[in-house]
Amino acid sequence: MAKEILQIENINASDFKKEILSDFTGALQAYASSLQNPDKDTLLTRQQTADLLGVSLVSLWEWTRKDIIPAFRIGNKVRYKKLDVLESLQKMNQLNS
Helix, strand or coil: CCCCCCCCCCCCHHHHHHHHHHHHHHHHHHHHHHHHCCCCCCCECCHHHHHHHHCCCCHHHHHHCCCCCCCCEEEEEEEEHHHHHHHHHHCCCCHCC
């Protein structure tokens, strides 16, 4: 293991402490914001989306056909973006209230 020497000049202990805490707080906030939406771009299969919503595949197909829930085609596969599904669900709830 190589030793490194760090020499700090022209700063007192309290200013150094504030600098360290400021950088640490910024790093924690960035990490926390990344955890809030970890899977916003996650693509779900039809079955996963139906399970998430608690509906049948037929109901999901109807909602997709009526453009209630946006879907993406990748070849012959249908995928749903998780964030879009959750936002569509919120819109449906707002319209029903």
